[in-house]
Amino acid sequence: MEGAGEVVVCCSGVDAGVTLWDLHSGVLISHLRTCATPRNALAPVGSHFLAAAQLHKPGSAGGGAVHFWTWHKNQVAFKSYPVEPIGPLACTSDGAYLAGGGASGRIYFWEVATGQLLRLWPAHYKNVSCLVFSDDDSLLISGADDGLINVWPLLRVLDMGEDNQGAEGQVAAMYGWSDHTLPVTGLLAGSGGPNAVVVSCSLDHTCKIWSLALGTLLRSIVFPTALNAVVLDPGEYALYAGGADGRIFITALNFGVPISSGILADGILGTDAALIGHSRAVTSLAFSMDGVSLVSGSEDCTARLWDTTSKQVLRTFTHNKGPINCLLVLPRPPLLQHGTQQGRSLNRQIPTIPVAPLSKYIASDAVSHEPNPWEGPLVVLPASYQEEEDFEGHSYSSAAMERQIQELEQRGSTAAMQMELERLRSELRRALHNGQQWQQLHQELYCFCVDELMGGNKERDEDDDKDGERLYHRPSIRCGDR
């Protein structure tokens, strides 16, 4: 897995397809055809598929569709046509659910394996502009042109019976943040599941940082220009915001102790800085998992790889057709390993997660639709993966935490405690028993000694001679044992 690295996936607003480059070598890996997306509309579905919503141009056929590709084939695997043009797309990290935001402000929620439209609810007043899942896939966060950011717990989204309104009912938002005054253009959930921070940027020149745990605004950062994209480095030391004037602004997030000459910041990012290189507006940003490489896509038809420590451009990827609208940095998909042959063989080894075309409408009656309502979608259990280390390579910190918690729980579970208690009790019983034995022995010995000293009748003495010897010897043996 070490050699596989990461890939840069990007596509533009004109029909120029999706281009994949190797992040570190800059080699063109693949080109997927037929794709013209709006912003934030590219999402990997599981590790085998890529989904992209298509730009809707009035009058053109096929606009507003959602296209799916498998990584190793250039042609569109299948197309789905939702009711209205979909803008942003987001998929859970296991590829189970796909969420899409519509132009009317509604959010569509599909189950990938069956393609069923599970839920559809009015989420915003205006066009939804960005969608993102929290890193533990428990919350869906949406931003829109009306400047609102809403947080939806998946629990409420999937629980249709909550308001007795069925699958088209209103979902109650966990939080609604309305501090942005202009359309929200970028959203990002930090790591830490429900305790993470959410970063949003907007055309109103500000980035705002929110707390998911408290539901409050933690900080608002004002930039000199309108912002199109925002990203945090994996350690969440610094915030990178792509501006409409082609600059990428850097600002440190974690401030340590204030000292006399300003505030001592964590790491190297003492002051605010900017990466200057793009000639047109920056539209998308993505961070590599190595923590130093930033990839930015811009309207000037290039994507640039930056080294954030030295603030230099390491490589420029030229997307020759049009302005880049979406850009992702992903671990290299297993289907695109070096050499096509290997890819083919892997393809045979690893079972693909089933992906079905997305349905247009909510199934009117779930019970009558399915003959057996207990039959769920097909699920690939993680145990069926052959190469475990493949997935160790890019596991997230929260997964590791979960494992640790599980271990802890096992060790400290009540059952274990019960067993320990039981063991201690039996030990106590044994000790008490021993003590009694010793006491009895002492009593006997005492009686014997008294008899001996008193010099009882001879007969008895002779009779018990043997017994006395034995009794006399036993304690000494015991003592010797100890």
Add this chain to the structure above:
Amino acid sequence: MPASGGKAPWKTGKKALKAKGAGIDFKRVKSKVGRKLPPPTNATKTDFKSKAIVIPGQSVAADKDGVAVNQRNQTLKELLTQSMHYSEKVRKEALIGLKDLFTRFPTELPMHAMAIVEKLSPRITDYDKAVRQTLLLLLRTTILPGLPQGMMAPLVPGLMAHVSSAMTHLVMDVRASACSFLDLLVQHYPDLVVSSFSGQIVQHYVDLLGKGGVSGQAVNRVGDVLSSLVNFLTSLKTSISTQPLGAATNGTRSHCWGQKYTASKQMGTTELRALHGHNSRRPNGYLGLLGRRVEHGFESGLRKDGQAMGTGAGQQTGVASKRIQNTGVQGQVIVMAAPLVPVLIDCWADCAPTVCAGPMPDAVNLRCMVSITQALSLLFQCFSLEGSARGLCKSSFSSYFVTGEEDWEMRIWMRQHFLSGLQKHVLAAFPVAAPSIRLPAKVEEDLVALNVGICEVMLYLIVPPHKETENKIEHYASVVTLQYYESALYGMMLPSSEMAAGVVDSKLAEPHLKLLISHLPVLLSCITHDWIIRLLQAFTKVFESSKAHSAIKLSCLSAMAEILLSQGDGGKVDVPLQFQKQWMQALPRLLWELKHTHVSVTQAVLQMLLHIGRSAPEGSTLSEEYAALQPHMIPFFCTFLASSKSEGKCLFGPFVKLSRECQELAVDTMCYWRNFSSPFLKAMAHCCVSDEVSLEVAIRVVEVFQNVFMRGSSGLAEHLSFLVTLLAGHTTAQAGREALAGVLSCKARIKSISESGILGETIVRRKIALAGVVCSSLTQLGDCNLVLYLLGPSIQKELVRFPSFDSVHSFLCAVAVLSTDKRSDSSDLPEALRTIIPQCVAEFLIAFFKCESLAGGDAYSMVLQRPCFLLLSRSQDFTHAVLSTVRSFLTEVSQVSAGDLLEDMCAVAQTLLLICKQEKLLRVLSNSKDSLIAILGTLQAYAAEDKSENLRPLYSQLDIIVAAI
């Protein structure tokens, strides 16, 4: 001398007298009864006692250097010891002395806080009234303000123990004054006191106000107790309402990118902190104590529940205990505070007869009743907050509270338990009418407050019609309340009897009106349709009649925002369209009337517009109404005077003078309009190009318009004309510029360009920045060649008619950026621009060198020249055309032979030198060498005549370079 010592000689004297009387005749000693005989002179006193006088140190004389002392040279230790003296006067003096000491040495207070509070707190239960008064004064003025909340956390429990003991003291006076101590503590340490001790305190209040309390013994103290209860409940309410959102105010910091931290440091050292997703605030108070109390409350609730004593109590605690489970700590409020309500109603029953029945209301009792209504409404508010504590978190607009199901449930519960009591006593005389005599102002004021207070209390008990039980009496209560509410909105706060007019002074009514209006949004969601219309009519009248910058307007606005937003949210309040229309139409006018002086109201109006704009669903009537506001907003930005005489004269609206935040907000509201009318765009363009609006705001305007256009909402023609207007830097309405008539000679044009260049650097910089933003907007529009083709004719017209330094630069910028786009294939300029652009490039460069003020800074001039070079490098034909313009200029100049001939020649030479020096241009220059040489020839002729030695070195340099090409 001891008393017994005095008695003995007297007795002996009597004995001696008797003995003498027997022996000696007629020796009669006159002695008066009761007079003491002088002791015999030779008597030796043996009955004295001796006592040592212990003086540890002379208070006055002792050396107290370096120790904090007061005016009387007493140290803190002495004073504290004296504060426990058995004599009241000494105690009082000591307290006064302490006050003096602390004013002299403020640091003593925090240093010895523990000792001071410990020693002084027993004085709360002091028997002497004067001592208590002094202590109260000492605490209020000196000690409590000097000790911050964090420091008092460990000391408050001890203090509260004494206050509690005082509140339950046997002596009436102590009990009454304990309330004022409690007041003081609640005022200074609301979090500490309310969070941990409220259960205890409420119990004490119940005892105080109930039977055998103050009301039985000292009627005149009831008022004080009640007012302190109101204070306590106020802080209880705030603590409940802020607890779930406690962190909201805590961590929010704004940070400006690129701003120096040293600057922000001056504002506060904790400007930016680490970003935690967690609330890292330390818990207030003692959690152990809290936890125990909650548990206790919960158990008692359960116990009562189990006993099921009567339906009322059972239900009450049932709901309450459920709350505890739901909301944790706060649930106790209902359990503990509910007994206060009947007690307060009893109090009311005691006071009411003297107020409502007699011809002249009793002022003291009236005051009490007003306090009772305040306390009741605060209590109900607390209950409602408890009820919606869960609902509050999930409501989507956290600033506007949306009434959830829990809230109704709570209201129904309150209605069941308290309404009958209230009905019997409180509602009996409601609304209290003014008696038919002339009242003192104070009493009248109180009567109004009483009425409004009752109304407010009743408003908390109104539930939606479908939840109402079929009870006639209950229905009556709602109707009376609503009727009064309506009439109060119309200004009739005191129902008139025959003589007095019901209308009260508007100044007096203002706070009450504000209060009532704040209840409107919730009220509307729970009344029937015809009542909604009646109330909204009254409300609209209030809104329209209030002054533009009054507090009532502001509260009206916030109520309106709440109503409209909740409507968009779930359709709870069905506001008839006519009212919405009326309200929204009033807003632009209001903005204009407010001018720039009432920033807060302006901001509220703009916020509301923004909220309406963004929350109006596409195609709804609300969004149509919003779009219809656009023409009315124009005067807010700027107005054009239409009269023929002063054509082009315009007046800026309040917008240009507002603060930056308000301006940005106003700009942001435009983002939610779907299309723009041309008068509106004209006004905005005029604002942008004028110097009164800051560059940042102007750029924001461009960005917002661009965003609206890219969304596909506004029309291309309008958008392009807006952008071109910004490039041109003037609107047609702008005065002071007249169009150059007809085709002008090169010389005249250059003159006009260079003259307008001397505007000053800051202005030109502004124009450059704006041009940059506009150009980047233009490139986003799509195929750049097409855009250039569309813009061609208007650019040409502008360049021919109004050549000025900044506009020529801006247009060249735009043309350069658009024509050199990588994505487009063809490189030809559109027909309209083919002749004018090369001409302008030449003219601009020559004018640039003629204008000495601009030829200075390097980076700056590079920015100005860059578009010219970009254009020049495009093709050889273009360069040729530029050079031919230069030639024609030269010939023109040489024909006239005016005084500044040499100056012009120098400028031409500099221009050529600059062009020839550019390495990138070498390729395109090589083809037009002929024309270069021809120009050189002309220059040479003049260089020979040159006497000022300016032209000659330039010429020689040029000659060398041209030869090298």
